[in-house]
Amino acid sequence: MSGALFRNVAADTARLIRRNAAAEIKQLQSRPDFRAPQLLGRAKETGISLPSSPSGLCSSAKVGFVGWYLGMVKSRPVITKSVTSSIIYIAADLSSQIISKKSSESYDMLRTARMGGYGLLVLGPTLHYWFNFMSRLFPKQDLITTFKKMAMGQTIYGPIMTVVFFSLNATLQGESGSDIVARLKRDVIPAMFNGVMYWPICDFITFRFFPVHLQPLVSNSFSYLWTIYMTYKPAVISAETPLYLLSYLAHCHSM
Template sequence: MMMSMSRNITKRFLLNGKQTPFHAPCPPAVRPYDRIINKASFSSSSSSSSSATFGFVGWYLRKLEEHPIVTKCLTSSFIFTASDFTSQMISSSSASYDFKRTFRMAVYGLLILGPSQHLWFNHLSKILPKRDVSATLKKIFMGQAVFGPVINTVFFTYNGAVQGESVPQIITRLKRDLLPTMIGGAMFWPACDFVTFKFAPVHLQPLLNSSCAYVWTIYLTYMANREK
């Protein structure tokens, strides 16, 4: 029996005229699992390299999808905290760092600006869903005519109230600071808003807006200290 099998193998080898690799093929029942293992291995290596490259960005985008309001509020709070820190470092008008001021800005970004941005940008995307030039210019105009005056009034009112100012003092502050802030904003924000509304999807617009607010706050502080 063994001699017969040996002769058959030798005959096949001679008839084919070439050597075959010395390994047995996968049985039919195993082949599907072999393909699955290879596919899973490739998918795992590709996802790990993608995760290494876009780890933080992918994580942030997932959080925006899973918890949009919370993520935007925390982002706004972080940016305003960093903005106030940078502003105080640039101005350095006082000997000690004002931690209460930074805390006020962090709370403002978390509880007021973050939710406001979420509602405002989502509202604009519903009434003006396109991102062409015409729709973008309309959004910029609405931002200057509606959102800007309201959010700046809220900001000055909040900032005065948490510092213990009375209602007449807050009104005096608004009369003194609101109009110059609006005029300065009219020269700064349209360019930022154009980029935001024209090129950014709605879920990323608050992030770009807060980033511009970071630059805007530092700029105002720098100019104020130059004038002094």
């Protein structure tokens, strides 16, 4: 009986000490001469866990997958954005196949692998460098600057990446040089026009409202939605869909 009473008194005393220590720490944070080492020393004495960096003391710590991902985007930007792009394009290709294929048809995993490889090795890295280049060239995010970035993408990056995508995919499918040229002449211009009502809006949102380190993720997310939309569009679904659809859905818009 006395032992239980002693334990209860000890527990209550410990809680009271921690509560008083936490209140003292808050007072220290509000003082102009606040010092992080002093706060950390008091925290260790009272058993209160605190963030390791001073900046973390004034804001809630980011936890979970989102916090981990944001940390990776900043610490390893190229590989993180490349893997993200690859995953999104794999998901987009599989989704388009699920929607468009007949029940008797099997999945074209080679096509999916091509899309994933393109996102990992080509699109992801170039998106990173393009968006950073645009941010350095036009550092502001006002309305006029946003339209300048959109124009640069529509006239430079978008057309180049569309040609690269068509050419690379055709090469991987074993087409000859003359076949690739014929495909470019036939498909590039229509591909550019098909996204003209969608991608400028997406690019405006991306450039205007998101920081540069998240712009590739936002752009790729819009690409996924565009894939689903174009899969439902009967005029686009044809024998050329595996290459033609997935070319302009993500690469002919401004970046």
